[in-house]
Each structure stands twice: as structure tokens, then as C-alpha cells.
Amino acid sequence: MILGYKESYLKEMKGYITAKEIAQQPRLWNETVDIISKNCEKIENFLKKLDLKNTTVILTGAGTSEFVGNTLVPYLRKITGLNIESRATTDIVANPEQYIPKDRDVLLISFARSGNSPESIGAVEIAEKVTNRISHLFITCNAEGKLAKKNLDNSLTILMPKDSNDAGFAMTGSFSCMVLATCLIFDFKNFIKNKEEIKNLVNISEKNIVELRDEIYIASILDTERVVFLGSGSLKGLAQEASLKVLELCAGKIPSFYDTPLGFRHGPKSIVNAKTTIITLFSQDAYSKEYDTDLVNELLRDKKSSQIITLGGSNPKNDGDMNIVTGFHSENMILTALNYLIPCQIYSLMKSLNCGITPDNPCPTGEVNRVVQGVVIHEFNK
Numbered sequence: 001m002i003l004g005y006k007e008s009y010l011k012e013m014k015g016y017i018t019a020k021e022i023a024q025q026p027r028l029w030n031e032t033v034d035i036i037s038k039n040c041e042k043i044e045n046f047l048k049k050l051d052l053k054n055t056t057v058i059l060t061g062a063g064t065s066e067f068v069g070n071t072l073v074p075y076l077r078k079i080t081g082l083n084i085e086s087r088a089t090t091d092i093v094a095n096p097e098q099y100i101p102k103d104r105d106v107l108l109i110s111f112a113r114s115g116n117s118p119e120s121i122g123a124v125e126i127a128e129k130v131t132n133r134i135s136h137l138f139i140t141c142n143a144e145g146k147l148a149k150k151n152l153d154n155s156l157t158i159l160m161p162k163d164s165n166d167a168g169f170a171m172t173g174s175f176s177c178m179v180l181a182t183c184l185i186f187d188f189k190n191f192i193k194n195k196e197e198i199k200n201l202v203n204i205s206e207k208n209i210v211e212l213r214d215e216i217y218i219a220s221i222l223d224t225e226r227v228v229f230l231g232s233g234s235l236k237g238l239a240q241e242a243s244l245k246v247l248e249l250c251a252g253k254i255p256s257f258y259d260t261p262l263g264f265r266h267g268p269k270s271i272v273n274a275k276t277t278i279i280t281l282f283s284q285d286a287y288s289k290e291y292d293t294d295l296v297n298e299l300l301r302d303k304k305s306s307q308i309i310t311l312g313g314s315n316p317k318n319d320g321d322m323n324i325v326t327g328f329h330s331e332n333m334i335l336t337a338l339n340y341l342i343p344c345q346i347y348s349l350m351k352s353l354n355c356g357i358t359p360d361n362p363c364p365t366g367e368v369n370r371v372v373q374g375v376v377i378h379e380f381n382k
Contacts, residue, residue, distance in 0.1 A: 002016070002019045002020055002023055003019050003022065003023055003209065003213060003346055003349070004210075004213040004214070004217070005019060013353055013358065013359075014358035014359065014360045014361060015349060015352070015353055015358065015359040015360055016360065017166075017167050017168040017360045018168040018169070018170060018172065018249070018349055018359040018360050019349060019359075021163075021166050021167070021168050021172045021173050022172050022173075022342060022345045022346060022349060023209055024163060024173060025172065025173045025176050025177075025205070025341075025342060026201075026202040026203075026205045026206045026209075027163075027202075028160075028161045028163060028164050028173045028176070028177050029176065029177070029180055029198055029201065029202055029205075029338070030198075030199075030202055031161040031163075031177075032160060032161060032164075032177045032180050032181050032184075033180075033184065033195055033198055035158070035159070035160070035161065035181070036158075036181055036184045036185060036191075037191070037195075039158060040188070040191070042156065043156065043158070043185055043188075044188065046135075046137070046156040047185075049135075050105065050107060050135055051105060052080075052082055052107070053082070054104065054105060055082070055083070055104065055105040055106065055107050056083050056085065056101050056104055056105070056106050056107070057082055057083060057084040057085070057106075057107045057109065058084075058085050058086075058087050058099070058100070058106060058107070058108050058109065059072060059073060059084065059085070059086045059087070059109045059111065059182070060086070060087050060088065060089050060092060060108060060109065060110055060111065060123055061088070061089055061110065061111035061112060061120070062088055062089045062090050062117055062119045062120065063171070063244070064113075064170075064171040064174070064175050064241055064244060065089075065111040065112055065113065065120075065171070065174075065175075065178070066086065066087075066088040066089070066090075066111075067175070067237050067238075067240050067241040067244070068111045068175060068178045068179050068182070069086030069087075069109075069111065069237075070086045070236070070237035070240055071179055071234050071237030071238050071240075071241065071334070071337055072084075072086070072179060072182055072183065072234065072237070072334065073085065073086045073234075073237070074233045074234045074236075074237075074333070075183070075233070075234045075332070075333045075334050076182075076183070076186050079186070079187055080186055080187075082186075086237075087099045089110070089117075089119035089120055089122070089123035090119050092119075092123040092126065092127060093119050093122045093123050093126060096126045096127065096129075096130050096380060097130055100126075100127045100130040100131055100134075101131070102130060102131045102133075104133065105133045105134075105135075106127070106131060106133060106134040106135070107134075107135050107136075107137060108123070108124065108127055108134060108135070108136050108137070109136075109137045109138075109139065109182070110123065110124060110136065110137070110138050110139070110140070110147060111139050111140070111178045111182075112138075112139075112140045112141070112142075112145065112147050113140070113141045113142065113164075113165060113166060113171050113174040114140075114141070114142045114145050114165070115138075115140040115141075115142050115145025115146055115147030115148050116142070116145050116146050116147075118376075120146070120147050121146050121147060121150070124136060124147070124150060124152075126380045128152075129380055129381075129382060130382065134154065135154040135155065136150075136152055136154060136155035136156070137155070137156050137157075137158070138150060138155060138156070138157040138158070139157075139158050139160065139178050139181055139182060140157070140158075140159065140160065141159070141160040141161075141164040141165040141166075141173075141174045141177065141178070142165045143159050143162075158181060158185075160174065160177040160178060160181060161173075161177060164177040164178075167360075168359065168360045168361075169248065169249075169359070169360060169361050169362055169363070170245055170248050170249055170345075170348075170359070170362075172345055175241060175341075176338050176341055179334060179337070179338065180198070180334070180338060183332070183334040183335075194332065194335075197330055197332060197335055198335065200328070201328060201330070201335050201338060201339055204326065204327055204328045204339065205328075205338075205339060205342055207327075208326055208327070208339075208342065208343065209342060209346070212324060212326070212343055212346075213346070215322065215324050216324065216343055216346050216347050216350065217350055218322070219277070219279075219307075219309055219322055219324070219347060220347050220350035220351050220354055221350075221354055222277055222307050223275055224254060224275055224276070224277045224307065224351075225254065225255075225273075225275040225276070226254065226255045226256065226257070226271060226273075226275065226276050226277070227243070227246050227254060227255075227256040227257070227276070227277045227278075227279065227351075228243075228256070228257045228258070228259070228264070228268075228271065228272075228276060228277070228278045228279070229242045229243045229256070229257070229258045229279050229281065229344070230258070230259055230260060230261050230264055230278065230279070230280045230281065230292075230295065231258075231260065231261075231280070231281035231283075232260045232261060232262070232283055232288050232291065232292070233283060233285070233288060233333055234333040234334060234336075234337050235281040235283060235333070235336070235337055235340070236258070236259075236260050237337075238281060238337040238340060238341060238344070239258035239259070239260075239281055240258045241341070241344075242256075242258070242279070242281075242341075242344035242345075242347075242348070243256040243257055243258040244256070245344065245345055245348035246347075246348045246351060248348075248362060249348045249349060249351065249352035249357065249359050249362055250348070250351055250352050250355050250357055250362070251352075251355075251357050251362040251363055253355050253357070254351060254355065257271060261280065261291050261292050261294070261295035261296075262291055262295070264295060265295070265298075272299070272302070272304055272306050273304060273306065274304060274306065275306075276304075276306040276307070277306070277307040277309065278299060278306055278307070278308050278309065279309045279310075279311060279344070279347075280292055280295065280296055280308075280309070280310050280311065281311050281312075281337075281340050282310055282311065282312030282313070283333075283336075284312075284313055284329060284330065284331070284333070284336050285331075285333070292310075296308060296310060307321050307322075308321045308322075309321065309322045309323075309324065310322070310323045310324065311324045311326070311340050311343060311344075312324075312325060312326070313325070313326055313327065313328050313329045313336065313339070314327075314329070324343060326339050326340065326343070
């Protein structure tokens, strides 16, 4: 059994790879901690060469790899005080001089599952043309990928666990391992504390895969024609990733959206109807959580028969139509995000199976591919 499904059923439905890769993430998180621990001296020596206080740190990737940076940036800014941004490789390639500063040092942190998408390499090579004040940190899941083999004097490559190079269409363990690794790298002073919290996260997540399965299944079989994920701070980036997973694994049959609880009122709330499922990712910051609570209360008062689900570490002050409680508590918003990630991924997989889609390859006709196809990187000249 994987995620409560018989392996034979998952193989028949072509969802076995995705289900297995979702379920194995707690193990991969332990492996990620070990990788960062073993490379600690190498990473510290690389970062010591940089004047980080006067450097623009740019986290970059495409699709889910961009959302790695979007999830990390709010928390990393808070704990480091550094000038950290998240920019898609697709933006950098198309408009490099708008995103790569010329007048200050740059650390470009490139995230990639395969490391073979044209924009992954293109962003690095074009950024090198924009400025000579640039260093690179490559965080990738494929030792044989073009990004991992990129040999630059001013670079460092950190490889994620072998099994994080997802074989399925959707990025699952690749996303979570790259998020976790980067969080650890920029918070070395709290490595021991974080390691203990991650041990607790792993234990609770393994338990939740089993114990929350039925609740998530009930949520997945609701009569839904659109899904909205809401989260603030780092949870906005996670909401963006969760939204993409529904869209990808359901092959676009169920439109999905994301926003913050406050931002949702400013127009996007127009999408709510009787068949809208709204999943609010509750912050564990007491102040931010007040806004999550206010929005859920407002949705309950409006009650257009939409389906309101809360996902949190503990029971919220208000009851939605369904409250999924993970039991994990941490001041580290990245670990909180990873704790919410697996339930969101399971929901997307179940929704896909309910729609009769094949999750391991939801678009077998090839319009969308595991590694993007058809991109031409044009020559850039300053």
C-alpha cells in the first residue's frame, strides 16, 4: 500500500511513481540534512569569499523550481537580513538586464530538478554576460544534468539525494529537498536546532501520511470545479506550488489559483462559487494567523456553498467545512511549509486519480513535458 492505495491499482492508473515519490520525502529530508552536514565546510568556505552584506542574492528556477525561491525568500530575509530576491529563469533569460544588477555583487542560486531545461543553463550564461561580479550556487537533483556539470571558477554545486530526481512528471521530492537544503545553508548557526526540528518533522510527516489520508481523500472527492490555495509569507510560495500541482496532475481539467488571505479580497475572491474548494494554509505566527482566521470567518459568512478547508498545525479558532490538523509546530516557517506540502501533494494526486488522469504523465500527448521542450535561447549581446 502507498498512500492508502494498492500498488497494483496505482500501476494500473499510472500513478505509482508519483505516489511513491510523494511518500518517500521524509526519508529524503533526512538524507538532505546529511548532505548539508557533510558539505558544511565546503559551503562555508564558498560563502566566506563573498561579501554577502553587499551582495544581491537571487534565487532562480523555472516552474516549481522558481517556487522554491518564492517559498524561501520571506523567511531567509527575516533570519539573515540579506538582500535576497526570487526571480524566474524565464524572466532572466527574456529580460536579463532588468533582473541582474551590474553595479553590485551577485550570488545567483540556481534550482533545478534535471538541470537540463534550456532556461536553467541560459540564465547562468546570460547572467555571466550581464556582469562579471557574479558567483553561482547550483542546487540540483541530477548529477548527470548540464547544470551539475557546469564548471565555473566562481561556483559551487550541491547535489540533492539521488531519489529526489523525480521520475514522475510533477516535482515533489525535488522541490522539498531543494527548499530544505537552502534553508539549512543560510541558517548554519542553528544547524543543530534545525536538525532536531527536522527529525520531529520527519516523524510527524510519516505519521500524517497514514493518519490524514482519509481526511484528504474526503476533501479530494468533493464536487469541485476550481481550487484556491491561500497562504501568507513563505506559505504564499507554497500555495503557488500547491496550485500548480493540482493544475499539472489534473491536466488542466481543474483550474487552480493561489493568493494570500488578505490579497484574495482584492478581486480574486470573485472566483468563489458553489463548487470552489478553498484551502487556507494557516500561519504559525500568531500575528499573521489573525488574518487567516479573519478570511475564513468571512468566507463562512458569505457561504456561497463553497468548500472551505483549513490546513494547520492545530485546530483553528474557527471551523471550516473541514479542518486538517498536522500536529507540527515550529517558528521555522520553511519547516511548517514542508509539513503542509505533503498533504497538498496527496490531495493533488487523489484529485488526478478521481478525474481519471494518469498522474505519472498527465499529458501523454506531449504538449507539456517533464523537461520543457521547444525553447530557443537567443544570443544575448550587451
